[in-house]
Amino acid sequence: MSGLPIQSLTKTALGVTVVRQNLTLFREQIFQDSPFDDSSAFQDDVHDQILLSPLEREVVDSPEFQRLFRLGQLGFVDLVYHTANHTRGAHCIGTCGVSKRLIDGLNRNNAKFASLRRERRGDKTEILEISKVERVLISLGALLHDLSHGPFSHDIEKKTHRYVSASKWIKVESHYGPFEKHDNYHTNPALYVFLMDTRVSVLARILRCYSRDFYQLLADEAHRYSHLSPFFALTQKWKTADQEILPSLLFHLLVFEKTEEAARHEILVRTSFESESVVAWGLGPQDLRSELHQAWYQPFRHDIIGNTLSADLVDYLLRDLQRLGKSRNPDWKIRLLT
The missing domain is CATH 1.10.3210 (Hypothetical protein af1432)
Incomplete structure (x- = not known):
């Protein structure tokens, strides 16, 4: 594919070293900015x-x-x-x-x-x-x-209901759903x-x-x-x-x-x-x-x-x-x- 004889297929000939150097430079340029800047x-x-x-x-x-x-x-x-x-x-x-x-x-x-x-x-x-x-x-x-969250999210979770007792809201967890809330x-x-x-x-x-x-x-x-x-x-x-x-x-x-x-x-x-x-x-x-x-x-x-x-x-x-x-x-x- 390269057109080079087998013995000539070195890392330099294939450009591997150059590519690696370019990737290193690219990464350094990216992280010159703060790790918290939107980039x-x-x-x-x-x-x-x-x-x-x-x-x-x-x-x-x-x-x-x-x-x-x-x-x-x-x-x-x-x-x-x-x-x-x-x-x-x-x-x-x-x-x-x-x-x-x-x-x-x-x-x-x-x-x-x-x-x-x-x-x-x-x-x-x-x-x-x-x-x-x-x-x-x-x-x-x-x-x-x-x-x-787990698979299917809320659809497999127990639901929470509220009802009023003595002018106070009370939360009650139902028995429907196989899993507790995420x-x-x-x-x-x-x-x-x-x-x-x-x-x-x-x-x-x-x-x-x-x-x-x-x-x-x-x-x-x-x-x-x-x-x-x-x-x-x-x-x-x-x-x-x-x-x-x-x-x-x-x-x-x-x-x-x-x-x-x-x-x-x-x-x-x-x-x-x-x-x-x-x-x-x-x-x-x-x-x-x-x-x-x-x-x-x-x-x-x-x-x-x-x-x-x-x-x-x-x-x-x-x-x-x-x-x-x-x-x-x-x-x-x-x-x-x-």
């Missing part, structure tokens, strides 16, 4: 182009995330609506992209509001701004918010194992690998943002913070969803597929958990990912409508994200 384009059928950081790109390439491309977003709905066969993987990437647009929009609007207050009232109140380190964490949480971390170890257990999870190793850079970004921004300073000061007592901070804050963000649950600083989680035993998990070393939790927890971070109006909801409304053949390009999405 890779993901083409999406709903949002057009979504920009991902090197960290997010590696997360998407991990086997733990790739399984989401084989899980249907709408369960058995495609038996009736045959084009509604989109995946949780595509939805998660879409949610990540929407979360970044929401954060950037919130920061722009807060800056405008602060400017108006200064002009009209002479008010010099500090501008409320979501820092870059928080943006990195929130968008990563959005990317991984459905990581613990976000019941007391029984489902998937999220903990995938994010935290480096023995079995490639994703956990990736997060550990990027944790030092994330901690350095936190250190840099703690001097600029007053709401980050107390937390960073506490992490100085956490001996392995640089190795554990990224996966730990990510797990903390995803498991402490509701404000009422965040009153406590520990949560019981199952940590292995092999054992049903649970442990009390909290942020950082046991003697610092309460302080670290109080210094870090803010409900708005998870609200951006998933709540009444959130990145999760915006993406699945648009995506589900389109794949069900019901979308008419609703103009409210443009107003919502600007």
Whole structure:
């Protein structure tokens, strides 16, 4: 094929060395930017182009995330609506992209509001701004918010019902469905194992690998943002913070969803597929958990990912409508994200 005699087919003649050198240079050029800068384009059928950081790109390439491309977003709905066969993987990437647009929009609007207050009232109140380190964490949480889902998702889960008793809403779990809810971390170890257990999870190793850079970004921004300073000061007592901070804050963000649950600083989680035993998990070393939790927890971070109006909801409304053949390009999405 090369036109060269067998004895002449050296690595140099075949260009192997040159190709390897070019690939090395290419990789070095890519990673000249911050591992948290949005530098890779993901083409999406709903949002057009979504920009991902090197960290997010590696997360998407991990086997733990790739399984989401084989899980249907709408369960058995495609038996009736045959084009509604989109995946949780595509939805998660879409949610990540929407979360970044929401954060950037919130920061722009807060800056405008602060400017108006200064002009009209002479008010010099500090501008409320979501820092870059928080943006990195929130968008990563959005990317991984459905990581613990199993096959067929909600269709095989036990349902939760509410009824009123003595003027009080009471939640009751039904006996229908063979499995507990995917976000019941007391029984489902998937999220903990995938994010935290480096023995079995490639994703956990990736997060550990990027944790030092994330901690350095936190250190840099703690001097600029007053709401980050107390937390960073506490992490100085956490001996392995640089190795554990990224996966730990990510797990903390995803498991402490509701404000009422965040009153406590520990949560019981199952940590292995092999054992049903649970442990009390909290942020950082046991003697610092309460302080670290109080210094870090803010409900708005998870609200951006998933709540009444959130990145999760915006993406699945648009995506589900389109794949069900019901979308008419609703103009409210443009107003919502600007």
